[in-house]
Amino acid sequence: MNxxxxxxxxxxxxxxxxxxxxxxxxxxxxxxxxxxRLRLLPGYRKRLRAPVIHAIDQxxxxxxxxxxxxxxxxxxxxxxxxLCAFYASAAAMLDHFSRDRSLQEYxxxxxxxxxxxVTALVLAERTQRTTLGIDLAGETLRREVPQVTINFREHNVxxxxxxxxxxxxxxxxxxxxxxLFLALTRIGEVRVERTDLRRQRDLLRGKLAALKRGGWSxxxxxxxxxxxxxxxxxLEAITGELAGLGTEDRVLENHLEIVADLLDDAGHQLWAxxxxxxxxxMNIEREPQDPAARQLVLHELHNARGGRSAMxxxxxxxxxxxxxxDLVTAAGRYLY
Numbered sequence: 001m002n003x004x005x006x007x008x009x010x011x012x013x014x015x016x017x018x019x020x021x022x023x024x025x026x027x028x029x030x031x032x033x034x035x036x037r038l039r040l041l042p043g044y045r046k047r048l049r050a051p052v053i054h055a056i057d058q059x060x061x062x063x064x065x066x067x068x069x070x071x072x073x074x075x076x077x078x079x080x081x082x083l084c085a086f087y088a089s090a091a092a093m094l095d096h097f098s099r100d101r102s103l104q105e106y107x108x109x110x111x112x113x114x115x116x117x118v119t120a121l122v123l124a125e126r127t128q129r130t131t132l133g134i135d136l137a138g139e140t141l142r143r144e145v146p147q148v149t150i151n152f153r154e155h156n157v158x159x160x161x162x163x164x165x166x167x168x169x170x171x172x173x174x175x176x177x178x179x180l181f182l183a184l185t186r187i188g189e190v191r192v193e194r195t196d197l198r199r200q201r202d203l204l205r206g207k208l209a210a211l212k213r214g215g216w217s218x219x220x221x222x223x224x225x226x227x228x229x230x231x232x233x234x235l236e237a238i239t240g241e242l243a244g245l246g247t248e249d250r251v252l253e254n255h256l257e258i259v260a261d262l263l264d265d266a267g268h269q270l271w272a273x274x275x276x277x278x279x280x281x282m283n284i285e286r287e288p289q290d291p292a293a294r295q296l297v298l299h300e301l302h303n304a305r306g307g308r309s310a311m312x313x314x315x316x317x318x319x320x321x322x323x324x325x326d327l328v329t330a331a332g333r334y335l336y
Contacts, residue, residue: 029176031044041252041253048260055264062172066171071315073316074090077093097157103160106160111162115318116318117318119162119313120158123155127152130149150283160316183262270302272311
């Protein structure tokens, strides 16, 4: 199965029932995206079925609840508070779009070349910085006033498509893939933990054996392990941790359990939150009643590992993007 093939098909999906083809495709995608050897386990499909359905239950509303796309063009820029917050100017926004690799690769496809408008998700990291600035209270100019400035950086255009439904379909696929990425990350961590614990266990066993033979050497005993009882206690603790990670002959079962548990916990692994800010034209936080304040309602994507990105669905007209000269043509002007 092609790992990058989309598994969500517009009219097939409903919130109370999914076609068997979608469920089966999602199960196989979960295996391909984590550990293909899971197919060696009897009953892996049955074990993953309920967790996969639960993950789909979480992914579909997560994407469907992203607000409708905003027109992101030079004429619409100043009218939309989110665009004004995300980008310093309309020119900066369009320049970013023209440089974004994902968008440019899509526009180079047969589908993208013929698109009058492109819908895509813009992700950006929201940061804030407290500084001392100047503020006007009535007719009084105040200096050294603490101010919180909101910034957006690391902008990234995700899943550009020639229609909103197709863009959302791709985003659902991406959200499910992100859950699989989290599961694969955990599998890798367990491998490292198991390797490190085995090293510690073997080292302690060696030290304990040396002590039981009558001491390390003619040198004084190391302070960190003063007696066999302390070593034995530490060895037992490490052995217990190893047992919790599972034995080597149960590696695949442990991996299957990790994937199933994470998908079954999808709502706590990947979710969206609404954040309401009141900022002025300089992205400085203001009180809601401040005349300079404009309300900005953000939808932010979070994952269980602390990742956080502001989301903005946009509709882009490719004709608005500045033309970029290719490097070969530019180099030719200097060489000849």
